[in-house]
Amino acid sequence: MIGDDVLRETTAYLHEQIPLTRAMGVEVAAYDGAQLVLIAPLAQNHNHLGTAFGGSLNALATLAGYALLWLELKDRTAHIVIRKSSIHFQHPVRGELRAVCRIPNETELGAFRRAFAHKGKARLELRVEIVEEGAIAVNFTGTFVAVR
C-alpha cells in the first residue's frame, strides 16, 4: 500500500524539478501497484476550443512516464529521459485531465532494472491513456531511457 505522503512527495518533486508542472497544476493522484495516475485541472490547460490542449495532454502523459520510472526504479541518481513518443487524440477532453500509466509486468520491469544495474543504461516503452468518464480519450506510447 502506497501512502499519501509518497503521492505528495512525488508531486512536490515534479513541481520543484519541472516548473511547467506547477503552471499546469499537475498532481500525482494515485500509485497503487497497478497504475500511476496524474491529474491536472482544465482551467490552466484548455485550448482555443475550451477543451484540453494537446500539448498539456502530451506533457501529462510524459510526466506519468517519468513519475512511474522514478517510483519504480527508486534511484534518484538515474537520469530518466524520453527518447520518442507518439500520441493519438481520439476524443476531446472536456473536464479534468487524467493520465493513467499502467505499471509494466514484472518480466518487463525486471529486465529494465537488471539492464540499468548491469549496464548503467536501460530503456522501456510505456503506454499512457488519458481517460474521461471511463472512456479512453487519448493514447500515448513513449520510449523512456534511464542512464546512470
Place this chain on the structure above:
Amino acid sequence: MIGDDVLRETTAYLHEQIPLTRAMGVEVAAYDGAQLVLIAPLAQNHNHLGTAFGGSLNALATLAGYALLWLELKDRTAHIVIRKSSIHFQHPVRGELRAVCRIPNETELGAFRRAFAHKGKARLELRVEIVEEGAIAVNFTGTFVAVR
C-alpha cells in the same frame, strides 16, 4: 513581407486562447512565407536535468502547427485540432526552445484550402523541427484537422 504586428497579434491570440502558452512564455518569432518560428525561454520550460522538458518541446511544436494553420487559412472560424503526432528527441536542448515549421508547398496547401472550402473539413500533416545552434535536436510530425 509579414509585419511585426502579425507576430505580436498571433502571440497575443495564443496567450488569450491557450493559457499554458503564457506560462511557457511562447512568442511567435518569425513568419516569412517560408517558415513559422515559435520560441520559448528555457527558464519556464526546463526539466529535472536542466534541459528543455519534452512536454514543453512537444507543446511548442504543436503550437507551431496551430499558428501556421491559423495564419495560412486566415479563417478564425475554422476549428483546428490535432489528431495525432509523433516526436523523436535526438539531442537535449540546452538553451532557448525554438520550433520551426516550414510552410507546406502550394500544392499541399491548395489541396488543404480547397478541401476546407468545399467539404468544411481538411487535414494536413506538418513537420516541425526544434533547432539549436543550427542542428536539429527534435523532429515532430503532426496531423492537423480543420473543421468548420
